[in-house]
Amino acid sequence: MNFKVPKEIEEYLMGAYEKANQWKLPSGESHENCESVDMKTVSVIGGGTMGRGIAIALCRAGYDVILVENDEKSLSFCKKELEITIKRETELKRFKPKDVARLTGSSLRFTTKLEELSACQLVIEVVFENMQLKKELFTKLQKICSKCCIFGSNTSSLNIDEMASVLSDPSRLVGIHFFNPAHVIKVVEIVHGKKTSGKAVATAFEACRSMKKVAVLVGNCPGFVFNRMLFAYLEQAHRLMYEHGLMPHQVDEIIRHAGFLMGPLTMHDMNGLDVSVKVKSEQGWPLNPLEQELLKRNRFGRKNGKGFYSYDADAKKHCDAEVEWIIRDLASKATRNSVLMSDQDVLEALLFPMVNEGYNLLEKGLIADPALIDIMFIFGFGWPPSTGGPLKWGESRQKRLAEKLHDWKANDKSSGMLELSQRVKSIRKAKM
Numbered sequence: 333m334n335f336k337v338p339k340e341i342e343e344y345l346m347g348a349y350e351k352a353n354q355w356k357l358p359s360g361e362s363h364e365n366c367e368s369v370d371m372k373t374v375s376v377i378g379g380g381t382m383g384r385g386i387a388i389a390l391c392r393a394g395y396d397v398i399l400v401e402n403d404e405k406s407l408s409f410c411k412k413e414l415e416i417t418i419k420r421e422t423e424l425k426r427f428k429p430k431d432v433a434r435l436t437g438s439s440l441r442f443t444t445k446l447e448e449l450s451a452c453q454l455v456i457e458v459v460f461e462n463m464q465l466k467k468e469l470f471t472k473l474q475k476i477c478s479k480c481c482i483f484g485s486n487t488s489s490l491n492i493d494e495m496a497s498v499l500s501d502p503s504r505l506v507g508i509h510f511f512n513p514a515h516v517i518k519v520v521e522i523v524h525g526k527k528t529s530g531k532a533v534a535t536a537f538e539a540c541r542s543m544k545k546v547a548v549l550v551g552n553c554p555g556f557v558f559n560r561m562l563f564a565y566l567e568q569a570h571r572l573m574y575e576h577g578l579m580p581h582q583v584d585e586i587i588r589h590a591g592f593l594m595g596p597l598t599m600h601d602m603n604g605l606d607v608s609v610k611v612k613s614e615q616g617w618p619l620n621p622l623e624q625e626l627l628k629r630n631r632f633g634r635k636n637g638k639g640f641y642s643y644d645a646d647a648k649k650h651c652d653a654e655v656e657w658i659i660r661d662l663a664s665k666a667t668r669n670s671v672l673m674s675d676q677d678v679l680e681a682l683l684f685p686m687v688n689e690g691y692n693l694l695e696k697g698l699i700a701d702p703a704l705i706d707i708m709f710i711f712g713f714g715w716p717p718s719t720g721g722p723l724k725w726g727e728s729r730q731k732r733l734a735e736k737l738h739d740w741k742a743n744d745k746s747s748g749m750l751e752l753s754q755r756v757k758s759i760r761k762a763k764m
């Protein structure tokens with residue numbers, strides 16, 4: 333594959349960046365007629381993996397940040413982890429002395445008391461992925477914060493409308509979905525619910541602009557846009573293993589060879605199986621047989637040294653005999669919906685369902701333009717820029733894509749996850 337970005341693709345991606353800034357809500361409120369609140373002090377609630385990264389990004393962008401944790405023990409763990417990140421990023425020369433000064437000085441404060449957030453203009457919750465917990469938090473916050481404070485949620489999948497229902501003014505809640513690691517990845521999904529105001533969206537966009545991140549407006553549905561497509565991809569990656577018997581390193585190598593930043597199983601180990609399982613269980617999505625086996629054995633990923641791979645003391649990954657045995661065992665009993673003859677077949681099995689999910693999301697009006705999906709995946713996923721992103725890539729092989737998806741769907745006894753888009757159906761019809 334040629335990795336040089338052609339001029340036409342470069343222009344397409346520049347156009348996508350412009351389109352992302354020209355957001356518009358169904359109400360007609362838009363980037364043209366809505367203003368952000370003036371932000372000086374912002375808060376992040378939850379100092380875990382994501383909360384720490386978000387606090388770093390906000391602090392480096394020039395805001396005064398208050399980071400809230402549950403209790404003193406969690407707070408001291410959070411501070412220790414922050415120190416490690418600051419040290420590593422400084423060694424990598426990604427943080428300048430002025431960043432370190434802000435992050436270790438009075439611009440980043442810590443507390444366990446929500447009452448200290450009364451003067452914040454933006455509060456982002458980054459606690460565990462649990463609807464009840466998030467609702468309880470917003471119920472408390474609306475009594476503490478001023479009426480003009482905007483509330484953000486970093487949820488990766490939960491219903492923004494339901495979350496906002498506990499607020500007397502639900503228009504102040506907006507999804508601000510960062511990707512891991514939040515201080516590095518350049519893209520953020522801004523999720524609007526039915527009642528989210530233009531002011532809340534404008535505030536989220538302004539915070540992203542200050543952090544030099546590309547913000548993309550999406551609608552409210554389980555998993556939003558990015559994770560719905562990501563889950564379609566990971567599901568296929570797992571399937572290649574538990575149905576076809578491919579090993580994690582084989583799947584990863586094929587995708588890396590095609591120019592992607594990392595393979596799906598290396599990525600899944602980085603994000604954590606426990607995190608994706610939590611999302612699936614909150615949404616009622618079934619776990620596949622391989623996930624069930626890994627979960628039984630507490631194979632969560634990098635965080636506990638074993639996932640699809642095992643990790644040594646230096647965090648170096650290795651192929652793992654236990655995982656390979658599980659895969660061989662599952663594949664020996666599996667029925668398959670397709671035959672794989674080449675690396676190209678594997679690549680298509682991984683990517684076509686993801687592109688189809690992108691079409692579904694466009695058809696349901698959850699995102700305004702295919703180019704917005706494309707920049708999200710180039711900046712947030714490591715999709716090779718030279719291809720223009722998943723939907724641009726899919727455009728040039730539409731007939732084959734429609735044919736393959738139809739065949740897989742027709743022969744599929746187990747999944748039920750693949751919902752063919754109207755676009756795929758109509759390409760197929762036109763061909764017959």
Ligand SMILES: NC(=O)c1ccc[n+]([C@@H]2O[C@H](COP(=O)([O-])OP(=O)(O)OC[C@H]3O[C@@H](n4cnc5c(N)ncnc54)[C@H](O)[C@@H]3O)[C@@H](O)[C@H]2O)c1
Pocket residue numbers: 377378379380381382383400401402406458459460461462465469486487488489509510511512603607
């Ligand atoms: N991990 C990811 O890759 C990822 C990516 C995008 C979004 N998210 C979302 O971000 C949120 C947090 O995920 P995470 O991976 O950082 O989780 P995590 O488990 O690493 O951190 C959650 C933190 O919240 C703290 N917390 C819990 N209840 C609290 C409360 N009432 N007040 C203050 N602090 C509280 C916990 O002590 C913990 O430190 C979830 O909604 C998750 O779905 C995660």
